[in-house]
Amino acid sequence: MSKKSLPFKDTFAIGLMLFALFLGAGNMIFPPFLGQEAGANMWKGILGFLITGVGLPLLGVIAIAKTGGDLQLLASRVSLKFGVVFTVIMYLAIGPFFGIPRTGTVAFEIAISPFLNEGLEGSSLPLALFTIIFFSLTAWLSMNPTKLVDRIGKILTPALLIILAILVSKSLISPMGEPLPASKEYATGPVFKGFIEGYLTMDTIAALVFGIVVITAIKDLGVKSEKSITKICIQAGFIAAAGLTLVYLALAYIGATSPQAIGMQENGGAILSASTTYLYGTIGKTILALAILFACITTSVGLVSSCAQYFHKLMPNVSYRLIVIVLSIFSMFIANIGLTQLIKVSLPVLIMIYPIAIVLIFLSFAHSLFNGYSIVYYCSLIPTGVLSVMDGLNVLGIQSDFLSSLFSKLPLFNEGIGWIVPAIIGAIIGYILAILFRLAGKAAETTKA
Numbered sequence: 001m002s003k004k005s006l007p008f009k010d011t012f013a014i015g016l017m018l019f020a021l022f023l024g025a026g027n028m029i030f031p032p033f034l035g036q037e038a039g040a041n042m043w044k045g046i047l048g049f050l051i052t053g054v055g056l057p058l059l060g061v062i063a064i065a066k067t068g069g070d071l072q073l074l075a076s077r078v079s080l081k082f083g084v085v086f087t088v089i090m091y092l093a094i095g096p097f098f099g100i101p102r103t104g105t106v107a108f109e110i111a112i113s114p115f116l117n118e119g120l121e122g123s124s125l126p127l128a129l130f131t132i133i134f135f136s137l138t139a140w141l142s143m144n145p146t147k148l149v150d151r152i153g154k155i156l157t158p159a160l161l162i163i164l165a166i167l168v169s170k171s172l173i174s175p176m177g178e179p180l181p182a183s184k185e186y187a188t189g190p191v192f193k194g195f196i197e198g199y200l201t202m203d204t205i206a207a208l209v210f211g212i213v214v215i216t217a218i219k220d221l222g223v224k225s226e227k228s229i230t231k232i233c234i235q236a237g238f239i240a241a242a243g244l245t246l247v248y249l250a251l252a253y254i255g256a257t258s259p260q261a262i263g264m265q266e267n268g269g270a271i272l273s274a275s276t277t278y279l280y281g282t283i284g285k286t287i288l289a290l291a292i293l294f295a296c297i298t299t300s301v302g303l304v305s306s307c308a309q310y311f312h313k314l315m316p317n318v319s320y321r322l323i324v325i326v327l328s329i330f331s332m333f334i335a336n337i338g339l340t341q342l343i344k345v346s347l348p349v350l351i352m353i354y355p356i357a358i359v360l361i362f363l364s365f366a367h368s369l370f371n372g373y374s375i376v377y378y379c380s381l382i383p384t385g386v387l388s389v390m391d392g393l394n395v396l397g398i399q400s401d402f403l404s405s406l407f408s409k410l411p412l413f414n415e416g417i418g419w420i421v422p423a424i425i426g427a428i429i430g431y432i433l434a435i436l437f438r439l440a441g442k443a444a445e446t447t448k449a
Contacts, residue, residue: 015239021302029268035255052198060207061237104335107296177260352392379430383422
């Protein structure tokens, strides 16, 4: 029998599941680093981070909910070919090529590596053994997507929240020190710098691919009405967003107040490790290790499950379980490349596709306002794609002096988000062209009549 709604406890469990899917280890290591670098400007920096790390993912969840949980259907508003190609690229990027392997490498680097004997440092064997166990567990938990709410939303997430509460509570009660003056870009443009840092969480992309997992979970609980599914999905999105906001604020605060106690560190993982040791002694390493392991495994399961569901839908002759196994094994091999190399390769790709995903989300909310004209999508996404590809190539060290000088006059170009104004102007031009084409068509029909 179809339900029109769910009890709050079930909606809350789905929201906790979505929160846990978003909160990977990457999300835990970026806010502390932001806090330490931003220092006295931490609140401004975290504001920009929350826009891309929480606000845009929430909009992504809502956009996917309104289109029935299907990223390909959303992207197909541009064209059918674009819908398939863009969706496959998104799932591969957030899935087996970058997102899933990163959960394994981050878990190893932060949760396992500090406990290894000195003789094993530099050896590839510990990482290989760990990734075999980690991705075997991922595959097992992903095999039955109907149990994800019970396994993640009702078990793993509460455990993660308890560990996080232990991690941050003492730093709030007894701060390690006072924030230092802001450094680097955080001194001149903290909001824009935080905005760009939010890219690294990959959560806006994740929101577009997690939609299928959330909606499947809602349907498995007996809700079939599209209107009801959309409503519950949005409610779950707000629950997840609230949780992420609290965690990011707390972790950024830890980073901002840490320099006097632990000194300036190279990355967020080192900040968390040194901070927990300072606050809790040797047991701090264990607390951090558990938090990272829970965060990584939940995100890994969510990514494998969502990717497997999409590719099974794309290739119905290939079983869901086989795809889960293939994704897990492939991710295991990629993870053994190492965290540093993964981040180095993934960053330019993210910079290339992230703006396109953001523009697509915003256009989906205005879809009815411009009657869904595909030319609006084209005119807005083409300049966005050109500029984002150029930004990605710049990160790789492939620069064009001519293009740089040509686009350098664009507003916000130096802040790394020069695609915003061209995207808006492109959408306006596309809307005007759509109206002109429509009027020309009506005139031709009238003349013909």
